[in-house]
Amino acid sequence: QQQVKQSPQSLIVQKGGISIINCAYENTAFDYFPWYQQFPGKGPALLIAIRPDVSEKKEGRFTISFNKSAKQFSLHIMDSQPGDSATYFCAASISNFGNEKLTFGTGTRLTIIP
Amino acid sequence: NAGVMQNPRHLVRRRGQEARLRCSPMKGHSHVYWYRQLPEEGLKFMVYLQKENIIDESGMPKERFSAEFPKEGPSILRIQQVVRGDSAAYFCASSPLGELFFGEGSRLTVL
Numbered sequence: 001q002q003q004v005k006q007s008p009q010s011l012i013v014q015k016g017g018i019s020i021i022n023c024a025y026e027n028t029a030f031d032y033f034p035w036y037q038q039f040p041g042k043g044p045a046l047l048i049a050i051r052p053d054v055s056e057k058k059e060g061r062f063t064i065s066f067n068k069s070a071k072q073f074s075l076h077i078m079d080s081q082p083g084d085s086a087t088y089f090c091a092a093s094i095s096n097f098g099n100e101k102l103t104f105g106t107g108t109r110l111t112i113i114p
Numbered sequence: 115n116a117g118v119m120q121n122p123r124h125l126v127r128r129r130g131q132e133a134r135l136r137c138s139p140m141k142g143h144s145h146v147y148w149y150r151q152l153p154e155e156g157l158k159f160m161v162y163l164q165k166e167n168i169i170d171e172s173g174m175p176k177e178r179f180s181a182e183f184p185k186e187g188p189s190i191l192r193i194q195q196v197v198r199g200d201s202a203a204y205f206c207a208s209s210p211l212g213e214l215f216f217g218e219g220s221r222l223t224v225l
């Protein structure tokens with residue numbers, strides 16, 4: 001199974017709060033899990049990524065938590081700001097001699113309100 | 115250092131016409147990927163190319179769609195005899211190996 005399931009579809013968080021987006025996958029061969037941020041009319045931009053040898057990765061206000069046994073990973077945005085309002089996509093891929101073919105989730109539209 | 119360049123940014127075609135979308139990868143990148151994004155959906159992989167070679171076209175529709183990445187010039191995604199269901203945003207990404215860098219997309223509207 002190549003699917004990556006993402007939830008919620010949309011999320012509203014107050015400024016300063018924590019935004020949490022979840023993803024689940026079926027294919028145990030996936031070994032690279034990035035999160036992308038997309039603003040309207042723009043292309044996706046890599047936000048943060050993790051490999052399954054660690055359970056957590058933090059970069060600034062963004063943290064990925066990874067649960068290999070549950071086949072789930074999540075993005076946490078701490079101290080959410082209005083500028084974080086965007087659509088977020090999780091993705092997964094199998095490292096394959098440079099073929100970075102990503103399977104994307106369906107996206108979460110995040111809105112940060114004052 | 116210019117990013118991934120895609121053109122046209124917007125393209126309108128009538129049913130039955132051809133659409134050609136172009137992608138110039140970042141300097142030094144020799145791997146190009148094409149993805150399609152339907153409204154309110156995630157991106158779907160279409161094809162992965164290196165210079166003069168199609169490496170993985172498992173996401174390409176069997177008919178009407180083709181892609182190339184010639185030795186000189188941009189990568190081109192070609193859609194023949196477009197139908198309304200082809201209306202979408204088409205994103206190109208390039209990679210040196212590892213992280214994908216996406217362009218801003220070409221938005222195709224089929225009337």
